[in-house]
Amino acid sequence: MRVIPSAAVPRAASCLLENAWVCPEYLSSRRSELLAAVVAHLQITVVSVAIGALVALPLALLARRVRGLRPVVLGASTALYTVPSLALFSLLLPFTGLSRTTVVVGLVLYSLTVLVRTVLTGLEGVPEEVRDAARGMGFAPSALLWRVELPLALPVVVSGLRVATVSTVALTTVGTIVGNGGLGDLVYDGLRTDFRAEVLTASVLCVALALALDAVLLVAGRLLVPWRRGVA
Amino acid sequence: MGWLTGAVAWLADGAHWQGADGVPQRLLEHVGLSAAAVGIGCLVALPLGLWLGHVRRGGAFAVATGNLARAVPTFAVLVLLALAPSPFGLGTTSTLTALVLFAVPPLLTNAYVGVLEVDPAAVDAARGMGLTSSQVLRRVELPLAVPLVMNGVRLAAVQVVATATIAALVAGGGLGRIIVEGFGRQDQPQLLAGAFLVLALALAVEGAMELLQRRVDPLRRARGRRRAAAAAGAQLQVQGGSS
Numbered sequence: 001m002r003v004i005p006s007a008a009v010p011r012a013a014s015c016l017l018e019n020a021w022v023c024p025e026y027l028s029s030r031r032s033e034l035l036a037a038v039v040a041h042l043q044i045t046v047v048s049v050a051i052g053a054l055v056a057l058p059l060a061l062l063a064r065r066v067r068g069l070r071p072v073v074l075g076a077s078t079a080l081y082t083v084p085s086l087a088l089f090s091l092l093l094p095f096t097g098l099s100r101t102t103v104v105v106g107l108v109l110y111s112l113t114v115l116v117r118t119v120l121t122g123l124e125g126v127p128e129e130v131r132d133a134a135r136g137m138g139f140a141p142s143a144l145l146w147r148v149e150l151p152l153a154l155p156v157v158v159s160g161l162r163v164a165t166v167s168t169v170a171l172t173t174v175g176t177i178v179g180n181g182g183l184g185d186l187v188y189d190g191l192r193t194d195f196r197a198e199v200l201t202a203s204v205l206c207v208a209l210a211l212a213l214d215a216v217l218l219v220a221g222r223l224l225v226p227w228r229r230g231v232a
Numbered sequence: 233m234g235w236l237t238g239a240v241a242w243l244a245d246g247a248h249w250q251g252a253d254g255v256p257q258r259l260l261e262h263v264g265l266s267a268a269a270v271g272i273g274c275l276v277a278l279p280l281g282l283w284l285g286h287v288r289r290g291g292a293f294a295v296a297t298g299n300l301a302r303a304v305p306t307f308a309v310l311v312l313l314a315l316a317p318s319p320f321g322l323g324t325t326s327t328l329t330a331l332v333l334f335a336v337p338p339l340l341t342n343a344y345v346g347v348l349e350v351d352p353a354a355v356d357a358a359r360g361m362g363l364t365s366s367q368v369l370r371r372v373e374l375p376l377a378v379p380l381v382m383n384g385v386r387l388a389a390v391q392v393v394a395t396a397t398i399a400a401l402v403a404g405g406g407l408g409r410i411i412v413e414g415f416g417r418q419d420q421p422q423l424l425a426g427a428f429l430v431l432a433l434a435l436a437v438e439g440a441m442e443l444l445q446r447r448v449d450p451l452r453r454a455r456g457r458r459r460a461a462a463a464a465g466a467q468l469q470v471q472g473g474s475s
């Protein structure tokens with residue numbers, strides 16, 4: 001049971017006393033707490049996926065350049081997805097402690113499963129004729145990559161980023177085991193104090209955050225590849 | 233590397249392998265609950281997915297289920313069910329329900345895509361030979377869909393084993409309990425030992441499912457390289473989230 005700070009409890013506030021699932025009074029009285037959790041959740045997710053993308057690109061390039069490494073890189077990044085999150089965060093504990101770093105490192109590793117694969121698929125989907133034409137126009141290997149191959153791979157890469165981002169938002173909640181789960185911290189607190197409104201509100205916000213980030217990436221992807229507009 | 237020797241010492245201690253909270257008991261809880269969840273999930277999702285693929289309908293539904301499942305945190309669902317009124321609340325019913333909910337999407341999507349991607353020429357030939365609609369599904373589409381159906385079962389099993397670990401944060405038993413109790417007592421050797429046990433179980437399940445996937449494919453030898461490559465491509469697309 002939660003203690004209501006004000007002595008004269010207004011009728012509208014009774015949802016806190018009743019431990020109701022939906023409680024507007026909770027939303028207004030804990031607005032700053034909710035906002036802080038959303039911001040923390042957003043930071044953890046965005047940083048993890050961004051680092052994941054930065055790590056996935058060289059790994060994908062390596063797998064493409066050295067044929068023998070391809071199954072190794074793909075196999076290792078896929079095996080990571082098998083590891084349950086609770087175990088992964090625990091195994092990182094001796095290195096990074098009870099910190100946000102532990103959660104971010106774990107989430108980066110998970111994002112690699114999707115990102116390495118999609119970057120590689122995207123790059124391999126670039127038609128050989130396009131590559132030939134670019135070389136014929138005098139593009140150096142690095143210019144070929146940055147100005148021809150990556151832009152053409154972008155739709156596939158963005159679809160990978162969307163999957164990775166949505167999964168990461170959901171997985172961030174488990175970070176509460178090391179005290180850095182964003183909205184997951186509120187869910188866990190709600191469990192321990194039997195506070196339904198806190199659990200439901202944080203859960204709904206978490207799904208909303210995933211869907212919102214997915215929509216942002218969808219729109220960003222469309223804007224970045226104007227030549228595909230109306231095609232797919 | 234003191235943390236590693238501590239975890240090894242914990243695992244080597246015979247006392248941790250006995251009784252109601254010993255490793256074998258926790259392993260049994262974990263495997264039992266996971267197997268039940270995947271089994272129930274198969275009973276619910278496979279017939280539906282195969283049928284939707286057969287009638288070539290509900291694609292949007294199957295895809296939306298998969299996407300939504302990725303966005304919903306398993307931890308939040310476990311807690312919501314734990315606080316829900318009877319028959320839910322803290323207990324096995326809630327844990328099992330959550331596990332089944334997260335087993336269904338990969339099973340449904342893969343069964344649906346598996347049947348949908350069967351070569352239309354094979355279906356046409358079967359119809360031309362006079363097979364009824366249900367015979368086409370059972371004798372042609374189902375055997376050809378087995379690789380993807382089994383891929384769904386593998387993904388569901390991996391997902392469920394991971395979710396069952398998180399269930400320990402809420403109330404459930406299983407190997408996750410060892411990790412969570414390690415955290416509670418600030419006993420680093422114990423929580424690391426628990427993490428290693430969970431990791432070993434997850435890898436064993438993944439390995440066993442891969443083996444099963446290969447074993448039960450009736451057309452594995454008959455199938456050409458082209459078809460295998462197509463299945464690998466589709467496998468990539470229908471991979472679920474993780475937890």
